[in-house]
Each structure stands twice: as C-alpha cells, then as structure tokens.
Amino acid sequence: MEILKISEISQVKVSDFFKEHWGSTEMVISSGIYDCSKLNGFVILNKETEIIGLITYIISNDECEIISLDSIVEKQGIGSSLLQAVESIALENRCKKVKLITTNDNLLAMKFYQKRGYCIANVYKNAVEKARKLKPEIPLVGYDGIPIRDEIELEKTVRNEEK
Numbered sequence: 001m002e003i004l005k006i007s008e009i010s011q012v013k014v015s016d017f018f019k020e021h022w023g024s025t026e027m028v029i030s031s032g033i034y035d036c037s038k039l040n041g042f043v044i045l046n047k048e049t050e051i052i053g054l055i056t057y058i059i060s061n062d063e064c065e066i067i068s069l070d071s072i073v074e075k076q077g078i079g080s081s082l083l084q085a086v087e088s089i090a091l092e093n094r095c096k097k098v099k100l101i102t103t104n105d106n107l108l109a110m111k112f113y114q115k116r117g118y119c120i121a122n123v124y125k126n127a128v129e130k131a132r133k134l135k136p137e138i139p140l141v142g143y144d145g146i147p148i149r150d151e152i153e154l155e156k157t158v159r160n161e162e163k
Contacts, residue, residue, distance in 0.1 A: 001044055001076075001077065001078070001081055002044070002045075003042050003043070003044055003081060003082065003085050004042065004043050004044070004045065005040075005041070005042060005043075006039070006040065006041040006042065006043055006054070006056070007040075008043075009043055009045070009051075011037060011038075013051065014036075014037045014043070014051070014054070015037040017051045017054060017070075018036050018037055018068075021070055022036070022068070023137045024135070024137065025037040025038075026135060027067055027068055028131040028134045028135040028138070029067075029101045029127075029131065029151060030101060030124050030127050030131075030151050030153075031065060031101065033134060034056075034058070034067050036056045036067060036068050039056035039057065039058060039067055040056065040057055040058070040059075040089075041054060041055050041056035041057060041068075041086075042054070042055050042082050042085045042086070043055075044078050044081065044082065046073075051072070052071070052072045052073050052078060053070065053071045053072065053073075053078035053079065053081070053082050054068070054069075054070050054082070055068065055069045055070075055082040055083065055085070055086055056068045056069075057086050057089070057090075059089075059090070059093050059095060062094065062095050062096045062097075063095055063096065063097055063098075063099060064086065064087075064089065064090035064093065064095040064097070064098045064099070064158075065098075065099050065100060066083075066086060066098065066099070066100035067100075069082060069083065069100075069109075079112060080116065083116060086098065087156075087158055090158050090159075091158055091159060094159065095158060095159065096157065096158065096159050097155050097156060097157050097158060097159075098118075098155065098156050098158055099121065099153060099154065099155035099156075100113070100118075100153070100154055100155075101124075101151045101152065101153050101154075102151070102152050102154070103128060103142060103148050103149075103150065103151060103152070104146065104148065104149055104150040104151075104152060105141075105142030105143045105144070105146035105147070105148050106142065106143060107143065107144070107146075108143070110152060110154070113154045113156075114154070116156070117156045118154040118155060118156045119154060119155060119156070120152060120153070120154055121153045121154060121155040122152075122153040123150055123151070123152055123153070124150060124151040124152075124153070125149070125150050126149055126150065127149075127150060127151040128148050128149055128150065128151060129149065131151075
C-alpha cells in the first residue's frame with residue numbers, strides 16, 4: 001500500500017473527492033474553517049488511481065490536528081496507515097500531541113481512534129448547530145439515525161516533554 005503526499009496528485013482530484021464525500025471542500029469545526037483540498041495530507045490510490053483513503057492535517061505550535069480522514073475501503077489498514085503517516089509527521093515536527101474532532105454520531109470513528117490510543121479530551125455541546133450556520137449542508141441526522149449535535153475532541157500524546 002503506497003502512501004502519497006496530497007501534493008503529489010492533482011488538486012482537482014482531491015477537490016472532487018471532498019465534494020463527493022463531504023458535499024464541499026470546506027470543513028467547519030470548532031477549531032476553524034478549512035479548505036481541505038488545500039491542506040497538507042496523504043492519500044492512498046487504488047489500481048485505477050482513484051482515491052481510496054485520504055487524511056488532512058495542520059500543525060500549529062506543538063500540536064498536530066487531523067482535519068479529515070476518509071477510508072473508502074474498510075478493514076484493509078488504509079485508515080490506520082494514513083493515521084500513522086500523520087503521527088510520524090507530528091513527531092518529525094516535534095509536536096507533543098495529535099488531536100482531532102468528530103461528531104457525536106460517528107461511533108465508528110470514536111472506536112477507531114480509541115483503539116489506536118486516542119482519548120476523549122473535550123466535548124463541545126451543540127457545536128454542530130454553530131457550524132451549520134456557516135455550512136448549512138451539514139445534515140441534522142447522521143449515522144444510525146443519531147442527531148448530529150456535539151463535537152468530540154480526541155487526542156493522543158506522541159511526544160513527552162523533555163525534562
């Protein structure tokens with residue numbers, strides 16, 4: 001499984017991927033508004049050169065924040081490989097932690113990240129309602145019919161402070 005930097009493939013392909021899977025390239029979360037097609041990240045392509053996995057991130061000070069992670073084919077290690085690639089970048093950049101935000105309905109994501117050492121750090125009640133004011137296409141109901149209301153922040157320490 002070859003992991004490529006997003007910058008190594010067409011930005012149009014990346015933009016089209018986000019539009020197909022997220023409705024637009026724009027991600028609105030508590031930490032900010034991001035054009036995911038312009039962020040650093042990694043992709044995995046299938047034999048037909050279609051994106052089957054994509055992760056984006058930002059680094060600010062000593063923190064790395066994952067903005068998006070998509071794996072089109074599950075249970076093949078795509079998400080785990082992309083996550084490890086970002087964690088390696090975080091270490092290279094001397095980040096102390098990697099964090100991310102998901103929504104309360106995304107139980108699969110919470111399970112995925114917790115199995116990989118991430119812990120719940122914060123819960124932002126009704127944060128999605130605020131995000132919908134900026135991005136009205138965010139659905140009211142998500143996975144398994146669960147109303148999408150809250151954002152859950154998860155984090156993982158990747159480097160202990162030196163003494």
